[in-house]
Amino acid sequence: MSLLETDLGAARHWSRVGDGYEVTKKPRNLDRATLPEIAFAAMDAIPQDGTYMPAFALKAPSAIASGTYFERGDLLIGKITPSFENGKQALVQNLDADFGYATTEVIPLHPRTEEHDPRFLFFYLLHPDVRSYVAERMEGSTGRQRVPENVLLDLSIPAFRQQEQRRVADCLEMIQKARAAEMNCERLAQDLKRAAMRALFTKGLRSEAQKDTKIGPVPDSWNVVRLDECAKVVSTRMSYSELEALENEHNEDAISVLGIKVADMNLDGNEIRLQSAFLEKTVARSVVTHRCAPPRTIIFPKRGAAIATNKKRLSTGWTAFDPNVIGVLAGDDLDQDFLFQWFQAFDLRTITEPGPTPQLNKKNLDPLVIPVPPTLEEQREIVAVFDAIDRKIDLHRRKRTVLDELFKALLHKLMTGEIRVADLDLSALEPVKETEVAA
Known part of the structure; x- marks a missing residue:
């Protein structure tokens, strides 16, 4: 059941946001020129992670051609899509002056009386049911829809007393x-x-003493070698789509195989582990060992905009790649985890083939020069x-x-x-x- 459909019980009731808040309006007699600088919050400065204060920039009054007037204590709510859906809002708790300006794409709300704690409304507007309800009532053309002020003011909100708020x-x-x-x-x-x-x-x-190399200073005892001299670049002979089409094997010899897509690079952490987010099938061991990448393979994007994320991951099990993923395996004299940590510090974009669809292939990786302890x-x-x-x-x-x-x-x-x-x-x-x- 949606929050807005909840029965609050006999002791409580629903109210309207507009009963406790009003849209802040600029006074007619305001003279901005009396101030040397005015706090200004662009849309990029409005947080969307639940923190209060925007990152103000100080501007000369003459430099503010347009904007939304707000006052200390106001709640600034991003009204344009996707800013509203993403939770872009701010609570102006600290401000040297009595007022400031923000992007025209915010609605400033001010409590009518001290009985209303704006923090309570701030958090209430972060509830996904509330955002969904308001987003469904946005108006305008696709991609430029905005929240009407009356939708916010007519929004239902629990009528808690000041102390409970x-x-x-x-x-x-x-x-x-x-x-x-x-x-x-x-x-x-x-x-x-x-x-x-x-x-x-x-x-x-x-x-120890350092020596100069083509990649900069390294310890004197270390070697500086090409990647193809100490590791190999791998793809999988079993593709992601082929794994997806397989039926699960049900015998003692079958082992789990993960299908890895380029989107899986965005998960938190360094390792790609078994979890419901991944395609997983049980496959005969003889097939897996010949056609899949082994555990601890270093995996990263090889094609498209995902390369710019510069994400690298270590697999924890046997894997099959989609066409946008590539892997690297260290040789006998190189520790796989050391190679992974070195890749963590390396920017893949520096070796990417430019073009409408960036490419990163074996020929780009093999010549990489890496420092290797002896x-x-x-x-x-x-x-x-x-x-x-x-x-x-x-x-x-x-x-x-x-x-x-x-x-x-x-x-x-x-x-x-x-x-x-x-x-x-x-x-x-x-x-x-x-x-x-x-x-």
């Missing part, structure tokens, strides 16, 4: 802040990974450093995913009254004090 908003805000903290930690860990790559692929772990032991020591950072990145990513799911669940249950804030214990989400960190 504040409690619900505080609860959801706490989850969003925890999520933002995990995202920040993930970004910092990714920055650390990039710094570690720059250092380890040029200086190594042994603090022993598998040293290669694996370097991999261990990267793995530790990757585990940290994955931990924060998984925590963020859990918080996303918690937010979605509580957003619905708190708005319907199925759960009350008093019933929740969110103490685990409270920020850690500096003294606790030091301890």
Whole structure:
């Protein structure tokens, strides 16, 4: 059942957004020229990840030819497709001046009285049922549809009292802040990974002297070799479509094979694992070992716009590729995980054949020159450093995913009254004090 069809019970009722909010209008006597600069928020500056503040740019009044007037405390709602559907909205909590300007493609809403907490409406508008309801009532030509102001003002909203609005908003805000903290930690860990790559692929772990090579400085004991001298580029003799057409084998010799499409490169994490998102079939072992790519194959896009994403993944099982995917397998003297980490630092676009449909083939990959530590032991020591950072990145990513799911669940249950804030214990989400960190 949609949120908007929910019976809130005898003690609660539905109200209209317009009963508590109004569209902010520019005062007739406003003189912008009295200010040296005015905060301006373009559509690109309006967040869509549930954070409040837009990224303001300061502009001279004469530089603002058109825009939507708003005031401190306003909720800015992106009204054009797909901005509205994507959740583009902002809550102007902090502003040096009393007002600012934004793109003409937002609707500014201001609470009529202090009894209405704009954070409550901010979170309410993030509910997928609410967005779907409003999106169905957008007007205009295809691709340029917009949300009419009256649709927002007539939108039903639970008529919670001020204190309950504040409690619900505080609860959801706490989850969003925890999520933002995990995202920040993930970004910092990714920055650390990039710094570690720059250092380890040029200086190594042994603090030894460096030598200049065609790819820059590397440790003196390392070799610099072409990819085709230490690895091989592979496709699969069983195609994705052929695997898709096969019937599952049902015998002790059959093993699982994943069908990998180029879209699978966009999943989080470094590895492609068995999960419902993938095509999976059980195939006779004798067929698999001759026609499929083995576990731990490095996989990345070879054709089209997907190359620009620069994604690389490691398979965890036997795989069959679609025509837009290519793989690489290390030789006996090169650790596969070391090669994968090196590829993580390499920009595939630098070797792509240009054209309407970018291409990346074996002939582009074979001449690649890579730095190789002299022993598998040293290669694996370097991999261990990267793995530790990757585990940290994955931990924060998984925590963020859990918080996303918690937010979605509580957003619905708190708005319907199925759960009350008093019933929740969110103490685990409270920020850690500096003294606790030091301890």
